[in-house]
Amino acid sequence: MxxxxxxxxxxxxxxxxxxxxxxxxxxxxxxxxxxxxxFFCPCLLDTKKTDIEALPDKDILITFFNGSIKNEDNAEMxxxxxxxxxxxxxxxxxxxxxxxxxxxxxxxxxxxxxxIYLDNLTTINPDRIIPRxxxxxxxxxxxxxxxxxxxxTLSEIVEVDxxxxxxxxxxxxxxxxxxxxxxxxxxxxxxxxxxxxxSTVCDxxxxxxxxxxxxxxxxxxxxxxxxxxxxxxxxxxxxGIATRDGxxxxxxxxxxxxxxxxxxxxxxxxxxxxxxxxxxxxxxxxDVKGLTDDEINKRIDDIINEIPDFAGMxxxxxxxxxxxxxxxx
Amino acid sequence: MNNGMNSFEPxxxxxxxxxxxxxxxxxxxxxxxxYPSNVNIIKVMCSGRVDPQFVLKAFASGADGVLILACHPxxxxxxxxxxxxxQRYKILSRLLKQFDIAEQRLRFDYVSAGEGExxxxxxxxxxxxxxxxxxxxxxxxxxxxxxxH
Numbered sequence: 001m002x003x004x005x006x007x008x009x010x011x012x013x014x015x016x017x018x019x020x021x022x023x024x025x026x027x028x029x030x031x032x033x034x035x036x037x038x039f040f041c042p043c044l045l046d047t048k049k050t051d052i053e054a055l056p057d058k059d060i061l062i063t064f065f066n067g068s069i070k071n072e073d074n075a076e077m078x079x080x081x082x083x084x085x086x087x088x089x090x091x092x093x094x095x096x097x098x099x100x101x102x103x104x105x106x107x108x109x110x111x112x113x114x115x116i117y118l119d120n121l122t123t124i125n126p127d128r129i130i131p132r133x134x135x136x137x138x139x140x141x142x143x144x145x146x147x148x149x150x151x152x153t154l155s156e157i158v159e160v161d162x163x164x165x166x167x168x169x170x171x172x173x174x175x176x177x178x179x180x181x182x183x184x185x186x187x188x189x190x191x192x193x194x195x196x197x198x199s200t201v202c203d204x205x206x207x208x209x210x211x212x213x214x215x216x217x218x219x220x221x222x223x224x225x226x227x228x229x230x231x232x233x234x235x236x237x238x239x240g241i242a243t244r245d246g247x248x249x250x251x252x253x254x255x256x257x258x259x260x261x262x263x264x265x266x267x268x269x270x271x272x273x274x275x276x277x278x279x280x281x282x283x284x285x286x287d288v289k290g291l292t293d294d295e296i297n298k299r300i301d302d303i304i305n306e307i308p309d310f311a312g313m314x315x316x317x318x319x320x321x322x323x324x325x326x327x328x329x
Numbered sequence: 330m331n332n333g334m335n336s337f338e339p340x341x342x343x344x345x346x347x348x349x350x351x352x353x354x355x356x357x358x359x360x361x362x363x364y365p366s367n368v369n370i371i372k373v374m375c376s377g378r379v380d381p382q383f384v385l386k387a388f389a390s391g392a393d394g395v396l397i398l399a400c401h402p403x404x405x406x407x408x409x410x411x412x413x414x415x416q417r418y419k420i421l422s423r424l425l426k427q428f429d430i431a432e433q434r435l436r437f438d439y440v441s442a443g444e445g446e447x448x449x450x451x452x453x454x455x456x457x458x459x460x461x462x463x464x465x466x467x468x469x470x471x472x473x474x475x476x477x478h
Contacts, residue, residue, distance in 0.1 A: 273381035280417030311427040
């Protein structure tokens with residue numbers, strides 16, 4: 001029997017949701033098993049790092065790598081899997097754009113360690129111990145992987161062949177990619193985003209879009225939105241206008257404004273900046289004839305003061321791949 | 330905050346609109362009014378063309394400050410472009426604050442075609458502010474975190 005091509009699914013700094021999304025292929029997982037040898041997947045299988053190290057280079061057809069790079073272990077596995085794989089695909093938002101772990105780049109690591117282990121109401125840590133790379137014990141030195149001072153995407157440390165966005169990527173899109181490979185159809189240009197569209201979520205959203213002119217923003221708990229009208233027009237901050245399509249517009253379908261998990265649309269470098277551009281175009285501050293500059297500024301402030309956390313909302317998934325990548329100092 | 334060197338000359342990128350602020354800059358030039366040379370001026374047809382990505386790209390590429398000069402409210406050649414520019418600037422400022430980029434590094438002001446003096450004032454103001462703030466250093470590289478204490 002001819003050997004099936006190997007695929008692997010690896011998780012770095014991530015939540016496990018991408019593996020769940022793969023399992024949500026439901027019965028299609030049997031097609032995956034029929035066409036590939038799922039060789040390495042720490043979440044689901046028992047194969048070890050040493051099994052990967054023992055393979056010849058480029059022996060794995062595709063590695064789906066999810067999770068961001070935060071410590072030396074993540075980076076080491078990324079380099080190893082790059083070496084042993086023909087195609088290394090950044091699978092999901094963490095490896096493509098940083099995703100939720102990436103939001104920690106808004107704070108220094110000193111501040112993070114402080115908040116987690118030291119000045120924390122529910123943590124009892126009288127000796128003020130925080131994790132260290134190396135700890136000396138009577139028997140010798142114990143080490144854990146060293147941590148980097150900020151979160152990085154997969155492409156910041158190795159060459160990435162393709163990106164499948166989403167937090168997590170939707171199962172039907174995962175299947176689209178796998179089916180494409182099974183049928184041996186040609187893949188697009190290396191470096192492309194696959195398993196997603198080339199436009200924005202608005203294209204897939206079934207709500208009616210009219211003239212956008214917002215007098216007031218609302219938090220999601222403050223109003224019950226009308227089912228047919230665009231959420232952004234109703235004052236809920238829907239990131240769909242600055243987010244790549246491909247998910248099927250699932251969240252707006254259930255009255256939940258899009259939070260941006262499919263990342264930057266085609267041709268956009270910085271999702272947060274584009275959202276700032278979009279919102280800046282549609283605020284309605286009324287007629288400003290005769291108002292002073294300060295009065296105009298105040299009207300704008302009154303509307304945007306409703307937004308509690310600009311960076312957290314506009315860059316929720318894409319901070320690491322943005323232009324400034326986080327806190328600069 | 331780096332306030333050491335008197336020799337620090339900030340690099341500032343300025344986005345000026347064709348109809349008002351760029352003409353105002355020309356007026357200052359024609360009148361031979363001296364003004365600091367730190368600003369690299371990029372002419373756009375309308376301040377509404379200034380994509381926040383341009384501002385971020387400028388900072389990422391080494392600019393210490395960014396200046397956006399638009400037409401006065403009501404005077405935009407394209408009717409509402411300057412309002413959009415102002416609204417985008419206000420939202421962008423909030424984002425920059427969370428990135429720890431000092432507020433004075435991004436300045437928005439109105440300069441009409443006849444306001445050569447106001448143009449000089451806007452440039453001088455941002456250059457002085459950024460000079461006292463020091464160079465903007467974007468944290469680069471990928472370093473192992475060393476415990477500080």
